[in-house]
Amino acid sequence: IDRFCGDAILAVVGSPIPDEHQHVNAVRAASVMQETMKLVNKRRKKEGKRFCELGIGVHHGQVLHGFIGSEERLEFTVIGDAVNRSARLCDGAPAGDILISPELKESIGDRFKVQSNDLTDKHGVSIPAFRIDKF
Numbered sequence: 001i002d003r004f005c006g007d008a009i010l011a012v013v014g015s016p017i018p019d020e021h022q023h024v025n026a027v028r029a030a031s032v033m034q035e036t037m038k039l040v041n042k043r044r045k046k047e048g049k050r051f052c053e054l055g056i057g058v059h060h061g062q063v064l065h066g067f068i069g070s071e072e073r074l075e076f077t078v079i080g081d082a083v084n085r086s087a088r089l090c091d092g093a094p095a096g097d098i099l100i101s102p103e104l105k106e107s108i109g110d111r112f113k114v115q116s117n118d119l120t121d122k123h124g125v126s127i128p129a130f131r132i133d134k135f
Contacts, residue, residue, distance in 0.1 A: 002077055002078060003075075003077060005087075008087070008090060010078075010083065010086070010087075011026075011029065012063075012065075012078055013025050013026040013029065015063065015065045015078060016065060016076075022060070023060055023104055023107040023108050024108050024111055026058050026060070026104075027058060027098070027100065027104070027108055027111075027112055027132065030056045030058055030098045030132070031098065031132065033054060033056060034054060034056065034096065034098060037052075037053065037054050037096075038096075041053065053095035053096050054095065054096070055090060055091075055092075055093030055094055055095055055096070055097055055099075056090060056093055056097070056098045056099070057086050057087070057088065057089025057090030057091070057092065057093050057098075057099050057100075057129075058086065058089065058098065058099070058100045058101070058104055059082055059085040059086040059089055059100070059101040059103065059104055060082060060101070060103060060104050060107060061080070061081060061082030061085070061103065062080060062081075062082060063078040063079060063080040063082050063083060064078065064079050064080050065077070065078045085101060085127075088121045088127055089101060089119075089127065089129055091121060091122060092119035092120070092121060092127065092129070097117075097131055097132075098131065098132040099117060099119070099129045099130065099131055099132075100114070100129065100130050100131075100132060101128070101129060101130075102128050102129075102130065105130045112132050112133070112134070113132070113133040113134050114130040114131060114132055114133060115130065115131045115133055116128075116129075116130055116131075117129050117130055117131035
């Protein structure tokens with residue numbers, strides 16, 4: 001986990017430690033998160049407690065990673081277009097869904113069943129995406 005941004009989490013796979021399976025592992029991690037959330041929600045509903053759902057967006061690409069900030073507040077983080085695209089996919093992902101970019105779909109091959117699920121971001125820009133069908 002790189003950081004918490006309001007009600008979102010930025011997680012990074014493959015940086016700073018290389019991971020030759022980073023694309024598949026990122027989708028697997030998202031799948032485990034969704035399955036775990038379902039189990040937690042089921043228990044909380046049964047107990048009459050409040051619950052929440054997640055929408056997850058996953059993309060891959062080049063980022064700048066390192067210590068960024070000032071002397072007073074220096075943090076190890078990642079920045080770049082790949083981070084922004086992940087955030088847009090996350091913003092557009094309906095509760096309970098995992099949306100991935102076309103680039104990530106190409107990298108994971110046929111390991112996951114997907115459906116085309118293009119979305120429009122908060123700026124009115126159309127974003128091509130795929131929904132992970134089974135996880």
